[in-house]
Amino acid sequence: MRYNAGDMSDRDGGDEGTTRRRLMQATGVAGLAGLAGCSGSGGGSTDAPATGESEGDMSTTEPPDPNVGDGELVLATTTSTYDTGLLDAINPLFQEAFGVTVRTISQGTGAAIETGRNGDADVILVHARGPEDEFLRDGAGINRRDVMFNDFVIVGPEDDPAGIDGMSSATEAFATIAEQEATFLSRGDDSGTNTKELNIWEAARVEPAGSWYRETGQGMGDTLNQASQTGGYTLSDRGTYLSQQNNIDLVIHVQGPLRDGPAILQNPYGVIPVNPAVHDNVNYMAAMAYVSFLTSPMGQAAIEEYTANGSQLFFPNALSEEPDFQQYVPQDYDGASSASVSPERFQSWVDEFVPEGF
Amino acid sequence: MFGGIIAEFGTRYLISIVVVTLQVSLAAVSISTLVSVVLAGVLGFGDFRGKGVLVSVINTGMGFPSVVVGLVVLLLLSNAGPVGGGFDLGLPGVGVLYSFGGVELLYTPTAMVVSQVVLATPVITSVTLSAIESVDPSIRDAAFAAGGTARDVQIAVVREARYGLVTAVLAGFGRAVSEVGSVLIVGGNIAIATGGGARVSFTRTLTTAITLEARQGNYGTGIALGVVLLTIALAVNGLGNVVRDRGRA
Structure with missing residues (x-):
């Protein structure tokens, strides 16, 4: 690319x-x-x-011959990985190791998945397991890996008009906000954070509606700014919140699982190359190289070392001695049933790939 | 203020953003001008059925919402779209006949040029056309009376309208360089990280850089970039005025 x-x-x-x-x-x-x-x-x-x-001020140089594919990789990702500065910190290491330039498009998770589905990106790095599984199930992406995680937090103005500070349940906090009709800003953009937020409303059995519930339709940073300006609550990933903390007047009222908060606020990130059998001009080799970089000890260490305002933003989880098959397949994938049809599956390969008259 | 953004950005990053901004807008305006002069000539001198409708369409085009243009260009150039994905003429035995290889174009400066051409062309055409139409009829008559052919008359009129053409190009440039909706969608606002926090713009223009800074709450940096953009617009317009005045003198 x-x-x-x-x-x-x-x-x-x-x-x-x-x-x-x-x-x-x-x-x-x-x-x-x-x-x-x-x-x-x-x-x-x-x-x-x-x-x-020739200029000595850059720590990386572009090698004359890219080592993988055609030397360029389009990465569609979420605003949270870009706005926190993480990708600006780790992508140069990949560029140095593989001679591949990374072009990052930061969108919401929904848009990033759509970009991958259309074959306009080579690889996606996103954080909404439901839509990711759909992406895999449709054959649009393959070879998914877990990369890292952090968590979501519920933030709001310091004076806490709805009185949710310190609650240990996200659903209870959301229900209280709805009950008090305190201003709540939703991303409303089909992003990973928006997906999570809607899941929490569903779990809280509240249908958010009314003038207190506003969709910004913008990125996490924009939404945090708006919440800060209007004194509203919102759901944010911890990374973006921490990296913008200096620019906004919002405090964390409900912690995520990183600080003993409810498990529903977990925020895992996955990387998925676009299936080259569906889009033959994606740079699949570079995409897999990027997956290997992110999940390697080198990439994982770089993620671990990245901090903003003195805090670590993302926690790498790709390296494990224990097998974790769930990262490769949709979460509801049933391996047992697929094993029982394997003769038929083999026959379908024969029918599809072996030329007639072989 | 500028010391601040240079410190925060690195000079190289800022310069690369300015270069991409100018490259894309100037390329788009150049292409648009060529198309527009031909279009305005045809509309200004020709007489044919549907001319009124075509003029109305072009005048409406001045108000095309840039995000809609961006979206249409995205769909066209996307790997899943007709241009990017290639299309089939439906002839038996012939596969994909025509393909740009979508990924190669979408999220590149070329895609941004395409969308800006769509945005700037109606503006330039419309202003050029009104310049041609507002040339005093006595010029046409005089050229005719002097024994000129239809072509000579046209040349005389276009010569007379050349100041209007400069205004048209400036208006087109203003539309292109200040536009954010379509370049954000088809360009992807890409900057390439080069290590040590340094970045180099690939498809990031001044306008899309401002949206990024605003998103991250860095309003001061955003305003400083806005000042850079205004300075560029002012410089280009100043240059246009010089050209115009030289022509008059």
Whole structure:
């Protein structure tokens, strides 16, 4: 997955696909290339790819030959991994190790999954297990791995008009907010946090409605800002809250499971490459390299070491001596029933993949 | 204020954002201008059925909501869309005939250029057309009377309307450079992390960088970026005025 702005064409292979792609890109960016020389739009200065980076101020340089795929990886992810600064901290390590530039699009989890489903990203890093399982079940993604977790917290103004401070139940806190009709800001954007919030309302058996319940339709950062400005409550992932704590006047009223809070506020992240059998032009090799990086001791250590305002934001959980098959398959996947149909499954492979007259 | 954002951003990051902003908007305006001059010429000098409808459509186009344009371009260029995914003419035995390889275009500056061309073209066409139409009829008559062909008359009129064309290009640039909705959707607001907290813009423009800063509550940085954007707009308009005045003198 590459964008060839005229300054990197010497790195292309000569196969038919790349040639065609290059042609299309050359047509598309003809206006661009002529105008500003296209400096600064690639990953680092690529004016002289063969000689490497001459300015000494960068800790990584782009190798002349990418080691995996075509050297670029589009990652669709959530606002929480991007706005906290985590990806800016760890992606350069991946770029250094694999020679692949990561292009990060930060969206809500719902939008990120949709981007992956359309084959417009190579890999997704998201945090809503339900939609992730659907993504796997539809065959849109494969080889899912758990990467890290933190938790959600219920935050609100310090004077706590609804009186939920210190509650040990998220559903009770939500029910109280609804009862008091205290302002509550919902993401309303089909993100992982929004999915979690709706799950909590459902578990609390409350249907949030009324002028106190407002959908912002924006990212976590925007929503925290709005909650701070309007004195409302909202559900936030701990990472985004901690990284923006200095900019907002909100305090945590209900803790998540990281600080003895209810288990419903758990927030696990998973990484899923897009299925190359569905979209043949995704950079699957680079996507798997990214999965291997995130789940390797190196990537896990980088996640563990990342802090904002003095707090660790994400807790890596990919490394374990115990097998955890649940991370690879939808949570309700029943291995036993699938084993019993294996002869039929093998026959379906024979029918599909063995040429006639073999 | 600027010392602050340079400290926070790194000069290189800020410059890369400005470069991407200018690259995309200037490329889009250049393409739009070519298309618009032809369109405005056809509409200004030609007479054909449906001309009135076409002019109305173009004038409406000046108000196209940029997010809608962004969404349409996204769907077109997406790997699952008609251009990105390739399409089949339905001929027997022929598979995908035409494919841009969607992933290669969506979330790149090229996609942003495409959406800005759609946004800027109606503006430039409309202003150019009104400049052509407002040329004093006596110029046409004089060119005719001097024995000019239809082509000579057109050249004389376009020469007279050239100041209007500069205004049109500036208006188109203003529309393109200040636009945020479509470039956010089709560009993806991508900056590439280069280590040590440093970043280099790939599809991040000044406007989309401002949305990111606002999202993170860094209002001061957002305002500073806004000032940079305004300065650029002012400089481009100043340049346009110089060109216009030179032409008059």
